Amino acid sequence: MKPKNPHIPPIYLPRLLFVGLGTSLIAMLGICSESESHQTNTAKQAPKIVFFNPVIDLGRVTAGISVKCEFLYSNAGNADLEITDVRLSCGCTTAGEWTRKVPPEGTGKLPIEFHASLYPGMFIKTVSVINNDPTQPSVVLQLRGEIWKPIQVDPQVAVIYITPDSDPNTHVLVNLTNNETAPIEILSTDSEGSNYQYTLITNNPGWWYQIQIKPAPELTIGTHQGKLTITTTSSNCPSVSIPVMVVMRPTLTVSPPTIHLPAEKLTAPLSYTITIHNNGPTKVEITEVKSELQGVDIQIRPLDPGRTFRITVQFPEGFELPTNTPAVLKISTTSTSNPELFVPIIKLPVKNL
Secondary structure (H helix, E strand, O other), X not given: OOOOOOOOOHHHHHHHHHHHHHHHHHHHHHHHHHHHXXXXXXXXXXXXEEEOXXXXXXXEEEOOOEEEEEEEEEEOOOOOEEEEEEEEOOOOEEEOOOOOEEOOOOEEEEEEEEEOOOOOEEEEXXXXXXXXXXXXXXXXXXXXXXXXXXXXXEOOOEEEEEOOOOOOOOOEEXXXXXXXXXXXXXXXXXXXXXXXXXXXXXXXXXOEEEEEEEEOOOOOOEEEEEEEEEEEOOOOOOEEEEEEEEEEOOOEEEEOOOEEEOOOOOOOOEEEEEEEEEOOOOOOOEEXXXXXXXXXXXXXXXXXXXXXXXXXXXXXXOOOOOOOOOOEEEEEEOOOOOOEEEEEEEEOOOOOO
16 A cells, blocks of 8 residues: 655645744854854964063163173963064163063063163163064063262363463363262372373362373374373272373364366366364464465455454466476464465376376
C-alpha cells in the first residue's frame, strides 16, 4: 500500500516561510556578532608605555663631571612594547643601551649620562622616546638640575685688547668666589707665558679673591696667550686654571690693505673704497691722502668722526699703472703710533685664456 503524499495546507505556508527566514537571520546575526567580537578583541591588542619617573632632578651637579641616571618604564598594555629610538636635545647627554622590547606587564630602563659643562647655572634637558604605543608614540622626558662650581671664576677667560698707545694700566679683573660651606686658602700661583703680569687681591679672606691681569710692556702686534694656575685648599677644587689672552692690535687698521687694478687699461672709470678704523683709546684725524699717480681723484669721508673713515679713490677711464712711478696711496694721520699709512696699488695678473 503506497504512502500518502504529504500535504501542507496553504494556510500554513506563510508561517513556515517566516520561521525559516527568522532562523536564517538569527544565524547570520550570530556569525556577524562573533566576527565583530573577534575584531574588537584584535583591536584591543596594543602596548601602553608608562614611565615611573618622567622627570629626574639631578640637583646640584659639579661643573665638568658626568652623572648617570635611569628612566624606568613598564608596559601596561596587552601587546609587546618596542622602543625604536631615543632622541636627545643636546650633545651634553648620551643614551646607554635601553630595554628595546618589553612584554605585557614587563619593565624596562633607559640609562642616560649627563655631562655637565663648565658654565654654572640651571639647566633643563629633554629626552624623546619613540615607541609603538598608539596613544603616545613619542614620550618627552626631562632632566633638570643646577651646574655648580665649588670655586667660581668670572670671567673664565681673561682677554685684553690693547694698541701700542693704550694706557699702560689697562687691565682685567678676574673674580674667584668660594661657593663651599667652609673657607679656603690660596696656596700658590703659577704663571705660564711672559705676555702678562698679575696681582692677587684678597677682598674677603677665604671667600672672595680678585686677580688683576695686565699686559706685559713692549708686546708686538698679534695675539699672545698664557695660563694662570691657582692652587687652593679646597678638596673639591684643588686648582683653578685661567687662560689669558692679550691681543695687541695696530692703532689704525686699513681694509683692504692693498688696491688691485686690472692688468689692462681701464675702459671705464673705476672707484675703489678703503676703510680706516681707529682701535686706539683716543680719537685721530686723517690730515692728508695723496698719490703720485696722475688723474686720480681722492675723497675722504668720516663715518664715525675720530674712529672710522672711508677713502674713495677714483681712477679715470683710460688709466693704466705706469712702470716708473711708485704706485702707492700715502695716508697721513694725527696718530702718534701710526702717523703714516701706505696702501700699495698693484696690477692683477693677466688671465691666460
